[in-house]
């Protein structure tokens with residue numbers, strides 16, 4: 001649509017103000033929706049239906065009392081024919097309400113502690129204003145509501161001729177949704193007779209679901225296109241996997257077995273799998289990944305695992321080697337630290353197919369890396385990679401007999417993602433959840449301790465380590481300065497070595513190269529250290545079941561997902577484990593809530609929901625590439641219940657081959673290129 005400066009009254013100053021609200025075109029104006037409404041045109045009868053709304057009421061005051069103490073100056077009790085209300089007056093301004101008088105008042109109606117209605121600081125009105133319900137918009141400094149309303153009004157006038165209806169009529173009919181123009185008119189300029197549109201008004205719902213639908217369509221189309229490709233169909237032989245299980249001291253949990261079955265069902269099809277496996281911290285995702293890899297390898301194909309960091313790639317390499325080497329499967333590592341000769345040898349082994357399993361970072365998918373028969377790509381810690389990278393992986397197809405086959409893709413997240421968010425951000429993937437921890441884990445006791453009491457912890461560390469267990473001390477994350485962070489970790493280590501001279505204390509921080517980090521980690525794992533001082537580099541993937549105490553400094557500054565990940569490094573064995581969260585006073589309310597929740601629950605999915613509510617989706621996914629940050633109308637928290645519906649509608653539209661699909665996506669998805677060629 002045209003830029004905003006085509007509108008009357010929009011010069012460069014107003015255009016710049018609008019642009020601050022991300023409004024650049026007339027279309028953007030249409031989807032700049034009100035945050036609330038003011039209905040000053042219609043006197044409302046008192047009743048619970050008014051709760052949460054601003055309303056014009058006509059009440060007779062029964063009693064009014066001036067107050068001397070507290071913040072309120074006056075409290076009055078009033079009524080109309082249908083109900084009662086308490087009115088509060090603060091400060092010097094506002095009407096003085098007198099008993100026996102009738103007033104026309106405007107303000108927000110709330111409930112009080114006793115369930116009754118109340119209104120604080122009502123405005124005194126002379127008469128009902130008989131203009132329509134007024135929309136109130138989010139705005140920016142210098143841009144008045146009146147100006148903004150005038151712009152949107154003009155935009156609606158233009159839309160009358162220009163705006164395309166992109167939702168097919170049969171869907172609108174069956175959903176009971178208005179057409180696009182009627183929906184926009186209803187939300188921007190509601191008629192008095194129809195009342196204020198709430199969020200469940202068909203007009204709002206249409207716009208919300210339409211936007212979610214576009215996002216779903218973009219992702220589902222990718223999925224749809226992707227599964228049109230051919231992939232090697234891998235029947236689960238199971239010999240290698242059985243041998244692996246025989247060599248381990250445990251049986252898979254029911255959840256691991258179920259998820260592996262879901263994966264095997266996918267692998268057996270001649271279309272590529274695109275599956276996300278979510279499991280809580282320590283739920284045993286590695287075994288599932290290994291099971292899938294062995295299936296590919298057993299059929300003569302190759303499997304690749306991509307980790308988000310070099311440190312994790314090397315750890316996976318160690319773990320996989322430990323499990324697979326005894327089965328006769330060699331596991332290769334591609335890393336930036338390797339010598340040129342080593343790298344050449346690895347590349348050659350991948351290209352001629354003698355390397356069956358390879359682990360690396362995203363460098364695995366560079367141009368020079370050629371596979372012989374790649375059938376499975378496992379991506380660990382998916383949310384650090386974008387949709388693009390995920391899809392790019394599939395280009396390294398298996399090529400038996402010269403035919404181009406796409407590898408199956410298995411994506412694993414280390415951090416639980418709230419269901420709603422997973423459904424929307426990963427709508428291009430099928431979802432499996434490992435919702436059970438291996439047996440014999442004892443719960444972790446979490447305690448909050450003020451940082452100035454840290455000396456008391458020395459005793460605690462000493463006794464844990466003396467009983468043959470190990471401990472972590474996690475130093476704070478220092479934004480933007482690995483150097484200061486490393487220094488802090490070094491001085492903490494020095495101080496701890498002084499206080500605990502009988503303990504063997506190791507250190508890992510982000511300034512060490514990955515070989516050094518790995519060496520220290522390996523020494524800790526081999527119990528050559530009792531205590532490991534670390535920065536948050538140990539957040540993911542570290543698995544030392546003998547560690548039973550973790551102390552986290554400055555826990556008040558960390559998000560829930562990160563704390564949960566860190567804490568998940570203990571409680572991996574059968575011994576009772578402890579996690580101590582150190583915080584500095586004064587602590588904000590939000591941080592206090594986070595820490596209390598950590599103490600209350602160990603359920604990663606519950607913590608993730610709370611994280612979503614507190615920090616929003618962009619923060620949790622750690623990437624803006626999902627496009628979710630661009631939602632203009634829908635809100636992933638408030639409107640979460642519409643996601644499944646939007647997804648079903650998206651699938652139906654794709655099946656119908658609806659011609660409006662790409663236009664619908666373009667209308668809503670700010671930069672459609674992020675989804676490729678939509």
Ligand SMILES: Nc1ncnc2c1ncn2[C@@H]1O[C@H](COP(=O)(O)OP(=O)(O)OP(=O)(O)O)[C@@H](O)[C@H]1O
Pocket residue numbers: 250251252253256279280281282283284285286287414438439540541542543545568572
């Ligand atoms: N079924 C099982 N029974 C007992 N132990 C298991 C089982 N499955 C895995 N384990 C062990 O549990 C520990 C955690 O497994 P793993 O490292 O795969 O977890 P994860 O899901 O990757 O966790 P994180 O994301 O926290 O690294 C490992 O020591 C692993 O050997």
